[in-house]
Structures are given as C-alpha cells and as structure tokens.
Amino acid sequence: MNDPLVLLVMVGLLSIACQFFAYKVKLPAILPLLIVGILIGPVFGALNADDLFGELLFPIVSLSVAIILFEGALTLKKDDIAGHGKMVRNLCSVGVVVTWLIAAFAAHYLLSVSWSIAFLFGAIVTVTGPTVIVPMLRSVRPNHKVANILRWEGIVIDPVGALLAVLVFEFIVSAQGALSHTFYAFGITLLTGLGFGAAAGIGLGISLKNNWIPQYLVNTAVLTVILGVFAASNVIAHESGLLTVTVAGIILANMKGVNIEGILEFKETLSVLLISGLFILLATRLDLNAIAQLGWAAAFVILAIMYIARPISVFISSWGTSLTLKELALISWIAPRGIVAAAVSALFALKLEEQGFPQSEIIVPMVFLVIITTVVVQSLTAKLVAKLLGVRAPIPNGFLLFGGNRFSQLLAKELQEQGIYTCIADTNWNAISDCRMQDIPVYFGNPMSEHASLHLELNRFGNVLILSPYRQLNPLVSFHFEDALGKGKVWGLSNNEQLSRPSHKVSSHYANKLTLFGEGITYAYLASAVAKGATVKTTRLTDAFRFEDYQETYGERAIPLVYIDTHNVFHVVLANNDFEPAAGWRLISLITPKDSGLP
Structure with missing residues (x-):
C-alpha cells in the first residue's frame, strides 16, 4: 500500500481509535499510539514516515511540537503556581542538570558509548512533557499542589531540555568541542527565544485586547503568527523556537483583559490531532533490531533515570519548600517522557548520522525505550502510589x-x-x-x-x-x-x-x-x-x-x-x-x- 492519501487517512483513523481506547481504559494515549506505530511500521512494514514524507518529515514534526508547546503554555496561569514557583524553577534548572549528569554517566558506563553521545542522550531525556503528564494527572488525581507543579514542570521543562540538547549538539559538532562556540550558541538561542517570545506574546495580547483582529480570524491569525515567530526564531538560532512559543504562550495566558478561551479550545483540538499522528509516525521509524542489540544494559540505564536521577533531582529541588515527604515521593514517581524527547532524539540522531558520528544510532532506540518504559510503568502504578501515599484528591462526585x-x-x-x-x-x-x-x-x-x-x-x-x-x-x-x-x-x-x-x-x-x-x-x-x-x-x-x-x-x-x-x-x-x-x-x-x- 503506497498511496499517500490512504496512508494519511489510515494514520488519522488509527489515531482517533487509540485516543478513544486510552480514554476508555484511562491510560495516557501515548501508549497505544506507540504500540500501533510499531505494529504498522517495523513489525508489518505497512508504513514508514521517512518514505511517506521524505525531507518534509522533520519540518512537520518541528511545527507540530511548536503548536503543542504553545497550547500547553496557554494553560499556565501564574496564580496556579502561587507558593510553588520555587519548586518548579528548581526542577527546570537544578533538577535538569542533576538528571542530565546521572543519565549521561549511566549511559557512558553501562552502554559503553562515548561521552559526547552519553551527554546528548542525557540532555534529551531530561524533558517530561504535557502530552503524557496531563492525561496521567487526570487519572491519578493528585492534590492541587502536586498537580500544578507537575503540569508546570511538564511544559516549562520542554524548551529547557531542548535547549540543553542543542547546546550539547553544538559542542559535539564544533571543532574540537570549542567552548566558545557553545557559549555563543547558548547566548544567541536564549536571547532569540526570550525576545521573539515576549514580542509575539505581547503583540498578540494587545491585538486581541483591542479587537484588531476580526473574531472569525482570531484562531487562524494566532496560529500563523506563532508558527511564523517559531520559524523566524529557528532561522536566527537553531531550536530556539521551542523557547519562543513557550514564552509567548505564558505571556498571552497571563495578560489581563485578554480572552483566550476560544484560542485554547481550538489549540487543544489541534494538539490532540498532532500528538496522535506524531507518535504513530515517529514510532514507524524505530529499528527493532537496534533496540534488541542494546541488551540488559539499557534496562539498567532506564532504572537509573527513573529511580536514581528523578528522586535526587526532586529532593534537591525541594530545598526550602513546604512540600511534604509524601508529596515529594509522588512527584519523584511521575516523570514520563513524551513527544519532545521523541522528536528531538530523532532530529539530532539523523544529523549526527549524516556527519558520520559513531554510536549515534543508539540515541533513538534508547530514548523510545525510556518513553515506553516510563509511560507504561508510571501509568499503571501512579494511581496506586498516590493512594498509598494519601495525596490523591477526593473523587469529584x-x-x-x-x-x-x-x-x-x-x-x-x-x-x-x-x-x-x-x-x-x-x-x-x-x-x-x-x-x-x-x-x-x-x-x-x-x-x-x-x-x-x-x-x-x-x-x-x-x-x-x-x-x-x-x-x-x-x-x-x-x-x-x-x-x-x-x-x-x-x-x-x-x-x-x-x-x-x-x-x-x-x-x-x-x-x-x-x-x-x-x-x-x-x-x-x-x-x-x-x-x-x-x-x-x-x-x-x-x-x-x-x-x-x-x-x-x-x-x-x-x-x-x-x-x-x-x-x-x-x-x-x-x-x-x-x-x-x-x-x-x-x-x-x-x-x-x-x-x-x-x-
């Protein structure tokens, strides 16, 4: 079956079926989406995303991730995190560094990969993501504090982790790993992301507040402007667009007098469609033989990420906060990886392979193993853990x-x-x-x-x-x-x-x-x-x-x-x-x- 029209429709139908199944069994949709992607891709060979889209695959993935992050940022109200901003800030800074270092050391010593590949892998798996966090929170129903912290972390940490991965990548590909080039790339990426994001958020907020955009064009205008600043930001500084759209969404969500309910509803619908399709398409690119060759060492790396890196990063980040030990334990338990990790790993692995870097082929299978393991284990156990810890919210009846x-x-x-x-x-x-x-x-x-x-x-x-x-x-x-x-x-x-x-x-x-x-x-x-x-x-x-x-x-x-x-x-x-x-x-x-x- 090589008809692109039939293949695209098939992906759409399978996406909705997976979402409906996940809704019925109360699991994050990423799990059935990945399984279906693996079945129609490497198992039965019915679809391969590279063959279907060619060179357009990663531009489509990048634009889709930008929309998903922007939609998530629109839900971040500063009042929701009142009193817990320190915890979120630490998780997205100190916590990222701790996770990065532990994951890198585990990958280097257990998988016997070079330090360069190990540190790039560690940077990619620092992100969690709203695509898996939000459905899990609906099922687990943790108390208000834990839910808001995890939701904020899941959205804010995506551009932070992506930025860290960009810096590591720039360091790897630069001549002799030049630090000056890396710091230059970091500065340009940070300034571009913050500048373009603030300009887009404030500009859209003023336009909406003063009704300069006709109502029937609001959703379309916001979408195209966000994609425009995302692309412009990436042209100036590689992968700074993720930071741009996140900053724009947070600013727009917290501007007084700006009604974003219609925009948010539209973006939520679009995000569900994009998330579903992306997970299936990216899963079709997996090489099962490469996963099998990783052996038991891969399992120990994942265990180190889940049960060493995450608890240590959470407890260090909680220094000086009022969170209880039970709340910290639940936050430590919930850290599933999502679409940003999958997309960034595929992008950087492809670029490294094109430049002939050895061992770069293990990045994608390892990252997908982390995604699948964290989603499966935490989806099936987080509700029970929250119940045992006594930090679940009451049943909403x-x-x-x-x-x-x-x-x-x-x-x-x-x-x-x-x-x-x-x-x-x-x-x-x-x-x-x-x-x-x-x-x-x-x-x-x-x-x-x-x-x-x-x-x-x-x-x-x-x-x-x-x-x-x-x-x-x-x-x-x-x-x-x-x-x-x-x-x-x-x-x-x-x-x-x-x-x-x-x-x-x-x-x-x-x-x-x-x-x-x-x-x-x-x-x-x-x-x-x-x-x-x-x-x-x-x-x-x-x-x-x-x-x-x-x-x-x-x-x-x-x-x-x-x-x-x-x-x-x-x-x-x-x-x-x-x-x-x-x-x-x-x-x-x-x-x-x-x-x-x-x-």
Whole structure:
C-alpha cells in the first residue's frame, strides 16, 4: 500500500481509535499510539514516515511540537503556581542538570558509548512533557499542589531540555568541542527565544485586547503568527523556537483583559490531532533490531533515570519548600517522557548520522525505550502510589449548588448527611450567612470568577445544580461549568419561558439544561413548598418497602431529587430520565405537607 492519501487517512483513523481506547481504559494515549506505530511500521512494514514524507518529515514534526508547546503554555496561569514557583524553577534548572549528569554517566558506563553521545542522550531525556503528564494527572488525581507543579514542570521543562540538547549538539559538532562556540550558541538561542517570545506574546495580547483582529480570524491569525515567530526564531538560532512559543504562550495566558478561551479550545483540538499522528509516525521509524542489540544494559540505564536521577533531582529541588515527604515521593514517581524527547532524539540522531558520528544510532532506540518504559510503568502504578501515599484528591462526585435559598440549604444538609461533599455559592451575603450557621461549606461571590477558580476546590465537584433566582446570571454559570466539567454535569430549574411568546424563549441548547427535578419544577415552586413546610428527606428502599410502596405512601407529595444506587453512584433526577430504583437505593426527595395546597 503506497498511496499517500490512504496512508494519511489510515494514520488519522488509527489515531482517533487509540485516543478513544486510552480514554476508555484511562491510560495516557501515548501508549497505544506507540504500540500501533510499531505494529504498522517495523513489525508489518505497512508504513514508514521517512518514505511517506521524505525531507518534509522533520519540518512537520518541528511545527507540530511548536503548536503543542504553545497550547500547553496557554494553560499556565501564574496564580496556579502561587507558593510553588520555587519548586518548579528548581526542577527546570537544578533538577535538569542533576538528571542530565546521572543519565549521561549511566549511559557512558553501562552502554559503553562515548561521552559526547552519553551527554546528548542525557540532555534529551531530561524533558517530561504535557502530552503524557496531563492525561496521567487526570487519572491519578493528585492534590492541587502536586498537580500544578507537575503540569508546570511538564511544559516549562520542554524548551529547557531542548535547549540543553542543542547546546550539547553544538559542542559535539564544533571543532574540537570549542567552548566558545557553545557559549555563543547558548547566548544567541536564549536571547532569540526570550525576545521573539515576549514580542509575539505581547503583540498578540494587545491585538486581541483591542479587537484588531476580526473574531472569525482570531484562531487562524494566532496560529500563523506563532508558527511564523517559531520559524523566524529557528532561522536566527537553531531550536530556539521551542523557547519562543513557550514564552509567548505564558505571556498571552497571563495578560489581563485578554480572552483566550476560544484560542485554547481550538489549540487543544489541534494538539490532540498532532500528538496522535506524531507518535504513530515517529514510532514507524524505530529499528527493532537496534533496540534488541542494546541488551540488559539499557534496562539498567532506564532504572537509573527513573529511580536514581528523578528522586535526587526532586529532593534537591525541594530545598526550602513546604512540600511534604509524601508529596515529594509522588512527584519523584511521575516523570514520563513524551513527544519532545521523541522528536528531538530523532532530529539530532539523523544529523549526527549524516556527519558520520559513531554510536549515534543508539540515541533513538534508547530514548523510545525510556518513553515506553516510563509511560507504561508510571501509568499503571501512579494511581496506586498516590493512594498509598494519601495525596490523591477526593473523587469529584460532590455537588456545587448555585443559590443559597432555603431549599438549597435543605438539599445541601441532606446531601451532607449521605456523605456527599456539598458547597453553596451565592453573591447574597444573607444567604451565605444562613448557610454558615448550619455548617454548610460556602463560597461568597461569583463562582465563575478567577478568585473562585483558586479557592473553590473545583476538583471536588462532579455536579453543578443551578438553584438561584438570578435569571441573567444562571445561563452564564451554566455554560461556564459545562465547559469545565463536561456535558451532563450542569442542570438548572425550569423557568417556563418555553411556554411564553417566541421572543421571550431561551435558546434550545440552554432549555435542554432546565429539566432539574422534573418537568415544570421552578424556583418559585420550590420556594413556595419550603415556605409551606416542605422538607427534604432520604428514604432507603428495601425488599419490604419497594419503590411502588414509596409512591403509594407519598403520592404526588414526593418530588424525587437525587437517587443513590447500591454502588453509591448519584443520579440527579431530570425531566427526561427514567430510573427504576431497586432495593438498597436511597431516594432524596422533597416531601410536601398534606395540607399545603400545592399541586
């Protein structure tokens, strides 16, 4: 099969299949992507990236890595790392040097390679990368401090490690390893990366803030500008482009008054496509015979990187920080290598082979062995390690109730009684005061604010219920949290506006969310029911008291709110769902008095 069109489509289809499989089994997608790449490449010979793209392969890889790093940098908010900047700074400086030296010494003495090749290999494997860190963090769910440190390190360390690899490469290829040439290359690379990155980030931020770019062109303009400065930076200083795009992304993410949500969503989608394709394509270039020839020495090098270099670099970097021993242990355990290591190793190995450097052919197989081993071992064990260390965040099955009215208070108290973490958010101080008097966790303010993202412990919530009377604010809160938690996690009360004149109706997309607790259950109805003495209570079904008995006992006086099944899974009652509660289920309901007069 030599048709390029068919091969490209095949890579795309396999990429999506691997991503979906990884999502289902909760593993970083890099693992199935690498396996598929190896199978269709060196095993069955169906595809070879060099034959497919020729000389265009590495320009495509470089541009793709630039987009991936820029997208990752857009997620780096300085407030997320408040109090832990020292740890990240040390990991990306002192930690890099420690890892580099230990990996280089291990490669030299265990693999019997020259010092030049050993130090280049050590520089390449200093990087971790957001492509594998972020999916792993979703699965492991470490506490807020550890998650932010690992995420920042994974993004910032990529250009740092790539820059170190560039310097080592320049030292190797320069005449007699001239230090003056190396220091000159370092200075030019650093100045170019910082200068171009700052100019691009500030320039794009000002343009977006002042609406100089039409809305429909924003994503395209940002993408092309970033690729443009990446290429220009690389022309001036080899491989400085990675530093450029990282600096640009961090500056743009932290400029006040600049809305990057649309850009970030576009870049995330693009990054998933690029990451998937790149891993498969690069894996097709692997030489299995070269890997087999490395022998057991390669295993000992990997063990030295994972269990000597990483813990030492983490503990040295933590000097003077407030991190606990257990948090440091988990950070030491999680350091998978990703796309930047794969791309940089392939690029430099090819250049060294072209110049006739001996032993350069071992760089790519060794780096891919490090990638595969770290991803497999840490993906399968990190969750258990985090659990044993007691540094996992709670399961995100809590409820955030927007609106601190009396009904919300009754529901929150009952959810708490059932062991469900529940918090009420409201901008009304009197409502918040009432909640505090009942020991209900609260957030006073706008739950969509940047302050809320730092103080509301959003990682604890799996459901958001909109129970407030603020008709202008409710839709905004609904869409904000749907974007954060995903579809099917945010619901609101009906406002009966769909029955009014067409000009007063809400959008159908928003109306689909207004089905909480059943058809026609409005804020006014709940407020009236509570005012007339309605209570929220939990009823446990048994073989002797079935759901039919429950309905017969309470009739229309009971409005089911939340069902809790025998697996302790919570089901919010909606107008369009149909549950069949069985023995062992718990039903949280609003029970109205017999003489309330409510329909």
